[in-house]
Amino acid sequence: xxxxxxxxxxxxxxxxxxxxxxxxxxxxVNRRTKTMRVIDFRAGxxxxxxxxxxxxxxREGVEKAYTLVERDEVATWTKLGFAKEASIPGFYxxxxxxxxxxxxxxxxxxxxxxxxxxxxxxxSAGQGPDTTHYDLAERTLVHAKKLAKETLDRALxxxxxxxxxxxxxxxxxxxxxxxxxxxxxxxxxxxxVDRRHFSLTARGGxxxxxxxxxxxCFGNAFVELLHGPKTEVERVGIIAALGTLRDKLLEEGVVxxxxxxxxxxxxxxSVFVANGFRRTGLLRGQLILGEARKDAIVWSHKLANxxxx
Numbered sequence: 001x002x003x004x005x006x007x008x009x010x011x012x013x014x015x016x017x018x019x020x021x022x023x024x025x026x027x028x029v030n031r032r033t034k035t036m037r038v039i040d041f042r043a044g045x046x047x048x049x050x051x052x053x054x055x056x057x058x059r060e061g062v063e064k065a066y067t068l069v070e071r072d073e074v075a076t077w078t079k080l081g082f083a084k085e086a087s088i089p090g091f092y093x094x095x096x097x098x099x100x101x102x103x104x105x106x107x108x109x110x111x112x113x114x115x116x117x118x119x120x121x122x123x124s125a126g127q128g129p130d131t132t133h134y135d136l137a138e139r140t141l142v143h144a145k146k147l148a149k150e151t152l153d154r155a156l157x158x159x160x161x162x163x164x165x166x167x168x169x170x171x172x173x174x175x176x177x178x179x180x181x182x183x184x185x186x187x188x189x190x191x192x193v194d195r196r197h198f199s200l201t202a203r204g205g206x207x208x209x210x211x212x213x214x215x216x217c218f219g220n221a222f223v224e225l226l227h228g229p230k231t232e233v234e235r236v237g238i239i240a241a242l243g244t245l246r247d248k249l250l251e252e253g254v255v256x257x258x259x260x261x262x263x264x265x266x267x268x269x270s271v272f273v274a275n276g277f278r279r280t281g282l283l284r285g286q287l288i289l290g291e292a293r294k295d296a297i298v299w300s301h302k303l304a305n306x307x308x309x
Contacts, residue, residue: 013187016056022048029060030187033288036060038067039191045079053080057104063293064285066101068190074098086281086298090256093219093306099298101283133295137263137282140297144269147235151274156240157202161248164197164209172209172226180290181227183262186211189222200241206234208241212249219255219306228261228268235267239274246275250303257303260296262287272299 016027024041038053057065066085067077070092074084082100091097164172169186176182186197193213200208209226223245229235249257261268263282277299286296 012185015191018052018056020048022046023052025049025052026191027053027056028188028191029062032185032187033286034061034063035286036062036065037189038065040067040069040073043073043076045076050080054104062104064101065104066099066283066286068097068099070095071098074100085283088220088256088258088280088298088300090300090302090306091218091220091258093255099281099283101286103285133263133284134282137279137295137297140263140266140269141273141279143266144273147266147270148274151236151239151270154236156243157204157206157237159200159202159237159241159244161244162199162201164199166197169197169209169211176209176226181230183227183287183289184211184224186224186226189213190215198245200244202237202240204233206237206241208238210241210245212245214254219253219304221249221254221257223249223257223259225259225268225271228265229271235271238268238271242271242275246301246303253304255302255304255306256300258298258300260286260298262289263295263297269297275301277301 012030012032014029014031016029018025018027019041023046026039026041028037028039030036036057040049053065056062065082067082068088068091069077077100078084082102084098085101086099088097088099173182173185177185186195188195190213193215195211195213197209197211200210211224211226213222213224214220223242225238225242229238246257257277258280259272259277260283261272278301279297280300281298283296283298285293287294
């Protein structure tokens with residue numbers, strides 16, 4: 001087993017490899033959010049795979065484990081105790097990706113219930129399906145659509161795009177966390193990716209920091225906003241900023257863009273709706289905001305159709 005720390009992310013995320021005759025895995029362990037992405041190099045629902053994922057999650061203090069796979073691997077991971085939570089259309093350029101997750105070793109008082117196997121499929125605890133979290137996300141989407149509709153006829157500000165360097169980003173992240181507005185620390189979502197940071201500015205002192213993580217071989221981009229809107233002026237500005245970035249990604253050949261947002265944040269959800277993103281799932285317990293663990297709405301936007309190129 002070997003571990004590699006991501007120096008630019010202040011060792012927040014560790015990349016851990018494990019391989020033997022039965023299992024070949026890479027695990028991206030996020031120390032801040034206590035989540036772990038499982039990347040599987042060998043297909044098949046083996047007992048050894050399940051046992052290793054569970055034991056490592058316990059050892060590393062992970063509360064949520066998830067994986068991203070192609071359609072033909074979904075059944076494999078459901079047999080291992082993971083539940084399908086979301087999809088990302090066009091993630092692999094000409095095919096979709098699916099996100100499956102489970103809870104492991106949840107915190108006391110988090111509202112997540114442990115089973116005897118220390119793994120709980122999202123939404124399966126209790127006597128029947130718990131729809132509370134999904135109902136909240138649905139209400140957020142309904143209100144976000146109404147809010148986005150109100151913005152349709154409004155003039156949006158002109159947004160300029162600037163590229164930021166790592167030292168600048170670290171300072172901006174520290175300030176955002178100090179103020180309590182940070183939605184993310186721009187941690188790695190995948191491996192072998194191209195990470196870039198942008199400053200999107202408009203008149204009146206508006207600025208939004210956005211980071212993108214791209215897999216150029218597949219033409220996808222993970223989009224992260226450092227903060228959401230606090231005021232109506234900010235909401236309109238962020239709508240314009242995200243639209244400008246979306247158009248830039250399209251010009252650069254990105255096929256599929258996706259993002260996460262807290263499931264209870266209506267103004268931020270309206271930003272994605274206004275820019276043509278669709279809700280394509282809900283990741284249970286995926287985010288940490290302050291001391292609270294929150295569900296994440298998955299937003300997807302298929303910017304181009306490779307078949308038409």
